[in-house]
Amino acid sequence: MNAQSVIFDGHNDLLTRLWLSSATDPVHDFIYGALPGHLDLKRCRQAGWMGGLFSIFLPPYSYVKNNHPDKLANPSNSDFTPQEIVDICCAQLELAQQLQARSEGQIQICTSLAQIRACQQNQQLAIVLHLEGAEFLAIKPELLDVFYEAGLRSIGPLWNRKSLFGDGLNASFPHSPDTGSGLTREGKDLVLACRDKHMLIDVSHMNERAFWDTLEIADQPIVATHSNAHALCPQARNLTDRQLAAIKQNGGMVGVNFDVAFLRADGQRNTQTSLDVIVDHLAYLIDHLDEDHVGFGSDFDGCLLPDELSDISQISRLIERMQQRHFSDALIEKITSKNWFNVLDKIWQ
Numbered sequence: 001m002n003a004q005s006v007i008f009d010g011h012n013d014l015l016t017r018l019w020l021s022s023a024t025d026p027v028h029d030f031i032y033g034a035l036p037g038h039l040d041l042k043r044c045r046q047a048g049w050m051g052g053l054f055s056i057f058l059p060p061y062s063y064v065k066n067n068h069p070d071k072l073a074n075p076s077n078s079d080f081t082p083q084e085i086v087d088i089c090c091a092q093l094e095l096a097q098q099l100q101a102r103s104e105g106q107i108q109i110c111t112s113l114a115q116i117r118a119c120q121q122n123q124q125l126a127i128v129l130h131l132e133g134a135e136f137l138a139i140k141p142e143l144l145d146v147f148y149e150a151g152l153r154s155i156g157p158l159w160n161r162k163s164l165f166g167d168g169l170n171a172s173f174p175h176s177p178d179t180g181s182g183l184t185r186e187g188k189d190l191v192l193a194c195r196d197k198h199m200l201i202d203v204s205h206m207n208e209r210a211f212w213d214t215l216e217i218a219d220q221p222i223v224a225t226h227s228n229a230h231a232l233c234p235q236a237r238n239l240t241d242r243q244l245a246a247i248k249q250n251g252g253m254v255g256v257n258f259d260v261a262f263l264r265a266d267g268q269r270n271t272q273t274s275l276d277v278i279v280d281h282l283a284y285l286i287d288h289l290d291e292d293h294v295g296f297g298s299d300f301d302g303c304l305l306p307d308e309l310s311d312i313s314q315i316s317r318l319i320e321r322m323q324q325r326h327f328s329d330a331l332i333e334k335i336t337s338k339n340w341f342n343v344l345d346k347i348w349q
């Protein structure tokens with residue numbers, strides 16, 4: 001990769017990791033120190049990773065209860081209270097705001113391509129705020145406007161759980177993406193409200209029926225920020241050839257997820273997974289979508305990575321593997337940044 005190359009990434013879970021962190025000041029550690037995990041500012045800079053879509057995400061209750069009970073008001077409950085759901089999402093937005101405010105100009109929340117380009121020029125980290133699962137909007141719908149004002153420009157209305165907006169997507173491996181009902185009335189209204197705000201709409205965690213419902217009403221390019229090819233790894237979160245054909249027709253985009261369980265043909269959570277498998281998914285998606293509609297959607301800080309790519313500092317190994325597989329420099333530039341820039345610019349107009 002030449003020194004000018006930059007990587008803009010369709011999905012990461014840094015904000016959730018900061019929220020879950022037990023460090024005294026994880027925001028400081030991210031900006032000025034060494035934060036354990038896949039990402040911190042120093043390593044991102046060295047790797048040419050200029051940011052991307054940063055997810056605000058409500059983790060599964062059982063995960064928080066078992067691993068971070070100190071984050072819960074009452075760990076003997078069996079689920080989040082509505083107030084906790086709202087508070088957790090607000091806390092992650094606040095963490096993004098703190099990253100910007102305390103970075104001395106090194107980190108910027110972006111709401112336009114011009115701002116992202118300025119970050120690229122000035123070697124700043126660009127944060128595009130993304131909401132993964134919109135449960136808190138079922139509790140306080142008025143927060144959509146508040147979050148939009150704060151910079152939210154991308155939304156995945158559903159996550160794996162069932163919510164007011166639709167069935168989640170939760171199936172054992174292997175499974176087709178057809179795992180339940182589509183968007184509810186409220187789910188469709190949410191998609192339409194976000195469309196009217198020119199926000200990116202993410203179908204990565206939608207089951208197949210919700211995917212088709214969204215495609216029908218969205219009237220803009222549809223994006224799967226972190227999903228792979230179902231033909232190569234039959235995990236329900238991956239996209240079938242029929243879905244890929246629809247995304248192609250719609251002018252949308254797919255970001256390739258680096259999580260081994262979404263890459264491997266056997267779906268195993270086995271980190272001894274060759275980076276060639278990531279390149280296989282990229283090549284397959286390029287075949288089905290063409291080279292202008294495929295990017296990275298790493299899932300850094302929210303996934304199990306292949307050993308060869310243990311954190312952001314190893315990303316050049318993947319680029320080298322793409323070169324070895326005869327991806328041209330122009331194609332690599334499209335995948336690593338340009339395609340995301342184009343689709344965001346189109347949607348945000």
Ligand SMILES: [Zn+2]
Nearest residue numbers: 132204205226
């Ligand atoms: Zn996800």
